[in-house]
Amino acid sequence: MTFPRPLRTLLGASAAVVLGGVLWAAFTPVVFDSHEELFEIPKGTWARRRAGAKIEILPQEIRLVVDMRNILVLRNLDDVPQIFGPTLIMPGQSFRLPFEKAAEYQFECSAHLSGQMTVVVDEPLTSPWARLRWRARRAAKKVLHA
Numbered sequence: 305m306t307f308p309r310p311l312r313t314l315l316g317a318s319a320a321v322v323l324g325g326v327l328w329a330a331f332t333p334v335v336f337d338s339h340e341e342l343f344e345i346p347k348g349t350w351a352r353r354r355a356g357a358k359i360e361i362l363p364q365e366i367r368l369v370v371d372m373r374n375i376l377v378l379r380n381l382d383d384v385p386q387i388f389g390p391t392l393i394m395p396g397q398s399f400r401l402p403f404e405k406a407a408e409y410q411f412e413c414s415a416h417l418s419g420q421m422t423v424v425v426d427e428p429l430t431s432p433w434a435r436l437r438w439r440a441r442r443a444a445k446k447v448l449h450a
Contacts, residue, residue, distance in 0.1 A: 336373045340376075341366065341376055341377065345382050350382050360417060362378075362421065364416070364422065366424070368425045369429060370403065370404065370406050374404065379399075380394065386413075386414050387413065406425050406426055426438065
């Protein structure tokens with residue numbers, strides 16, 4: 305089956321744009337403005353939960369990248385202390401936890417309904433495939449949470 309010339313031109317141009325986007329995503333370095341990934345526990349979280357609200361204020365899984373965005377910062381803006389792993393974060397305090405090794409970490413977290421949080425630390429994004437996977441995962445997350 306042959307397509308008319310204008311349709312072939314349109315299909316070829318579309319394929320070139322898609323290929324260009326994939327190549328850009330794979331070969332353009334990922335740059336962060338900071339090594340920190342900040343998450344805040346809003347004021348009133350404990351009171352809302354005590355009143356029966358089943359709210360999730362932090363993601364169940366946080367993804368970081370070794371040597372790029374590898375410091376988790378939790379800021380407690382609530383009126384009560386929060387527990388993260390073995391750490392008690394008092395109201396108004398921030399807790400910084402740097403990660404130097406790629407792995408999956410499990411933490412007790414009182415800010416979650418489940419009481420657990422997973423921190424996944426990825427290898428540095430040095431290869432084109434790693435950058436492409438990272439950008440695809442990030443795009444998919446944005447689409448799912450939109």
